[in-house]
Amino acid sequence: MAGDLQGTDVAYLDYNATAPLRPEALEAMLGALQSVGNASSMHHAGRKAATRVDAARRSLADLLNCAPGEIIFTSGATEANNLALRAGYARGGLLVTTAAEHLAVIETARTITAEHPDSLLILPVDQDGVVDLEPLVAALHNKPVALVSLMLANNETGVLIDLDPVCKAAHEAGALVHTDATQYVGRLPLDLAELDVDLLSLSAHKFGGPQGVGALFVRRGTPLPHRPLLVGGGHERGWRAGTLNVAGITGLGAAAQAARRQLADEAVRVTALRSALEAALIVEVADCRINGAHAPRLPGVTSVTFPGVPADAVLAAMPQVAASDGSACSSGAPSPSHVLLAMGRSRDDADSTVRFSLGYATTERDIERATAAAIDAVRHVRSVMAATAEP
Structure with a gap:
């Protein structure tokens, strides 16, 4: 399946880091x-x-x-x-x-x-x-x-x-x-x-x-x-x-x-997939926010903040989805995203943001699986954090 990661059953949504080789x-x-x-x-x-x-x-x-x-x-x-x-x-x-x-x-x-x-x-x-x-x-x-x-x-x-x-x-x-x-x-x-x-x-x-x-x-x-x-x-x-x-x-x-031949159709298709992902997350995850939602954006990119939920914990809780907590070039950096800070986000919100990026090989199944996994992951992490915080 084109959306799978090297034959594994992983929904690959990290195109801004690198796209699969055509x-x-x-x-x-x-x-x-x-x-x-x-x-x-x-x-x-x-x-x-x-x-x-x-x-x-x-x-x-x-x-x-x-x-x-x-x-x-x-x-x-x-x-x-x-x-x-x-x-x-x-x-x-x-x-x-x-x-x-x-x-x-x-x-x-x-x-x-x-x-x-x-x-x-x-x-x-x-x-x-x-x-x-x-x-x-x-x-x-x-x-x-x-x-x-x-x-x-x-x-x-x-x-x-x-x-x-x-x-x-x-x-x-x-x-x-x-x-x-x-x-x-x-x-x-x-x-x-x-x-x-x-x-x-x-x-x-x-x-x-x-x-x-x-x-x-x-x-x-x-x-x-x-x-x-x-x-x-x-x-x-x-x-x-x-x-x-x-x-x-x-x-x-x-x-x-290849990109030139498919450009117009892919932009429309990928925009629809991103919209479906965002709509589901907004409905199912309390308080989640889309960064840059009021500005024109690339078809396949969404930066989602899950307030109070560390992005690294969300990513760890959904191994079946390849996404990112920001720029792949800065992964592992101790400081939060300089982009989100520049946009006025707090350090906590920047640390609670996951980037999903779609592309030419992303399928509807990828989005369905990623949506379900992200919703479950956020709920799981919030549950664990709430239980840990109890006296």
Whole structure:
């Protein structure tokens, strides 16, 4: 069953951590793995590998509606975010982001501005996780801004950000715009001929490609100095040295093709599944709340707070469901979600929040089983906590 986890009877609802590998990606990767050749070599085997890379670049460009030459392959969105922020900041001026960004953006921004902390502006978000544009506009008018970095879709809540007014205001002030679109690509239509960002980061494994490969979109003509993290060769137009991961890139391209074919239908189907999950939880679990419910969200993401019930206890009580207590990149961290804290949630509520994320292979049975399991788990944990609290 597509929704099962590696043949086990587990409802997999952790697509924001990583999506199951699409069959099309697996098949393409197997073909690449069975071939030999460095994509930079000039002999026949090398040219064959380069052909696979070129085809994948075109497939991703088709998904994003951009030129293939505007795509730089990386090891994933974390590397792409690092490249984008470092290059943008090197232009000179203020670096602007938000308190609800992925840590791959926030920590990179803090690191590269460490010697000049006043050159970093972290914007607040409201209770639904939506950024207030007034401080951004004020910053753009008060001092030179090098780069504005705002994610298209939040990885914990799925809340969407309207970047059109951001791009307009930033470009009028001479600033560049970067977006971490890791959770957006392959889930909703994205047209880079319409969305006027200068840089965009993504990871293949969020839309059914392999882990360990991603890309950075750099719009042609963008005035941006190269700031490669890895040096030692002129790969990827000087942005990233190192032998290309041909099999991984091939899998990314195949996943991009598959996602593009199914995009519209999947968005509608997955939205309905998420709505069914949320409706059942709201009815059956007292006091549960959906974070970001009043803002536009990704089709398959719901962040649910079960007040007073530790998320780790809920997850432990429903082993038949693969979900998360926040960003998978921060799992095991002693501090609560910085995203939920930025949205004004208390530490206790942040610690009592479970993220369910759905995707292309999620089935109605997955949702039925996950709903029943979550309801039982919360009731069980509350019962145990009540019994423990009795004198």
